[in-house]
Amino acid sequence: MAWRLNKTIVMVGMMGAGKTAVGTQLARDLGVAFLDSDEEIVRAANLSVTEIFERYGEPFFREKEAQVLARLLDGQPGVLSTGGGAFLREANRAMIHERGVSVWLRADLALLWARVRHKATRPLLRTADPKATLAAMFEARVPVYALADLAVDAQPDYAIDEMADKVTEALVSRRPDVLERV
Secondary structure (H helix, E strand, C coil): CCCEECEEEEEECCCCCHHHHHHHHHHHCCCCCCHHHHHHHHHCCCCHHHHHHHHHHHHHHHHHHHHHHHHHCCCCCCCCCCCCCHHCHHHHHHHHHHHEEEEEEEEHHHHHHHHCCCCCHHHCCCCCCCCHHCCCCHHHHHHHCCCCCEEEEEECCCCCCHHHHHHHHHHHCCCCCCEEEE
């Protein structure tokens, strides 16, 4: 089946929700480009996300993130994975809503912790109690992610391609202006 994508699909949610993995599969399924805002920031800065946070701090990173999002949303429609904090800024949410469609990959805290607890690439979890830090972030961020255009529930037993199919189904049934069969 062939698809026409009229707006960029922006994957939002907590770290570990599967935005990059599911987004990559979704882009492959739809025959469009996959973009990752964190990777674009890393490429532009020639530094890892962790190095950017350490050298310049989170406010600097968030400003660069907003600039990258604007550039990517102005390009050809594709699937865009964002960092976990990107959707928290009101200006980013408005830009995503205007130029694309946000899809929240909604995962519970236990699943998120299982996925991120052994990863050293999460600068916001470099704390004395990373599980408590993740829980606090989860509590603070869930109400903001709930503002996304669509939500698709992640399940521990779903394979990546099953999650991508769930996102496609949600778009077809609830946002026909974004994704059309051709």
